[in-house]
Amino acid sequence: MSFLKGSSTWEPVMTRNTSSLSYWFNWRVMVCSIWLIISLVFSFFLISKYEGWPKGKNRVRFEEQEQEVEGILYEDEVWRPCLRGIHPGWLLVFRVLAFVVILSVLVLNVAVDGINIFYYYTQ
Structure with missing residues (x-):
């Protein structure tokens, strides 16, 4: 550590x-x-x-x-994955899990280095 x-x-x-x-x-x-x-x-x-x-x-x-005219997105196509074999529920679980992992890494980074790590990106 x-x-x-x-x-x-x-x-x-x-x-x-x-x-x-x-x-x-x-x-x-x-x-x-x-x-x-x-x-x-x-x-x-x-x-x-x-x-x-x-x-x-x-x-x-x-x-x-x-x-079909390009650029038209129908109502049911917004949350449906492109691959038919992937259930939308599993895709949602994957996205939530990825968000939690990335958020925990960010929180750990702030805990170790302090809030000043964001100073460079806001200049």
Whole structure:
């Protein structure tokens, strides 16, 4: 429980100069950039596969199939999940549980560091 007796202010320690080339040409930056590029390629693949871009003659057929006007939200669609297999009650329980967990983390953070943690966000 050493985090309870620490100081109330935290200041980051500047360890390296980020404007030098040696900072950017190391293996950590390379791993992060490869990871980012892989996720971008994977998301592009999924979007092009499931969303697709209609071409030429198919575009007319695609527009004819789309009957509903976009932007209209019916009364029963507000609280219903997109997946049919998820019961709305379980979704509500998940949301309440997530709210309680996040609220408890915020209360603990205020108890440890004080109300001054919100000062930065209100400047």
